[in-house]
Amino acid sequence: MNPFHIREMTITDFDSMIKLWKRTPGIGLSGADSKEKINKFLKRNTKLSLVCEINQKIIGTVLCGHDGRRGYIYHLAVDDTFRKKGIGKELVEQSLVRLRQQGISKCHLFLYNDNEDAMRFYEKTGWTRRHDLLIYSKDI
Numbered sequence: 001m002n003p004f005h006i007r008e009m010t011i012t013d014f015d016s017m018i019k020l021w022k023r024t025p026g027i028g029l030s031g032a033d034s035k036e037k038i039n040k041f042l043k044r045n046t047k048l049s050l051v052c053e054i055n056q057k058i059i060g061t062v063l064c065g066h067d068g069r070r071g072y073i074y075h076l077a078v079d080d081t082f083r084k085k086g087i088g089k090e091l092v093e094q095s096l097v098r099l100r101q102q103g104i105s106k107c108h109l110f111l112y113n114d115n116e117d118a119m120r121f122y123e124k125t126g127w128t129r130r131h132d133l134l135i136y137s138k139d140i
Contacts, residue, residue: 004087006094009049009061011039016058017051017075024077026115033075041065048098052078052087060087064095064107071099071107076118089125110135 009017014035021027031037042049045065052060059082063074073095078088099107109127111118123129 003054004059004082004085005053006050006060006090007053008047009042009051009063011035011042013051013058013061014038017061020058020061020077020079021075026112026118027075027077028112038063048095048102050091050094052082052091054082060091062088062091062095064099066099066102066104069104071096071104073107073109076109088121092125 017038018029018033021029021033041063048064048066048071050062050064051058059079060077062076065072065074073092076088076092078091096107109122111122119129
């Protein structure tokens with residue numbers, strides 16, 4: 001029997017999630033990750049973001065949303081103790097299924113260019129690295 005349970009993320013998970021994100025290398029946090037902003041994100045993107053629990057303790061997360069055209073994955077994190085057990089892959093796959101159910105047929109994600117572990121994970125699970133795009137950001 002699988003001891004892991006994946007369910008929809010709720011704002012009541014915030015404190016546990018932020019602790020996991022802060023101790024996960026490669027996760028960049030900003031003001032966009034405040035409780036208020038995450039709550040707004042979850043309300044706008046219902047049923048897409050997930051947590052994985054064992055014994056009611058959050059050990060994995062994926063934030064997922066879309067803009068009506070493309071899906072986006074953020075903050076895929078799995079506690080070090082539980083890595084390499086398929087949890088990250090399952091979190092992403094379930095989010096992608098949910099995006100497809102909402103009519104979204106393509107998903108993007110953003111990684112820091114020195115996050116080698118994440119690059120290996122995504123390439124191993126079928127994602128294609130793009131070399132034709134640049135990202136520009138501006139605080140507004």
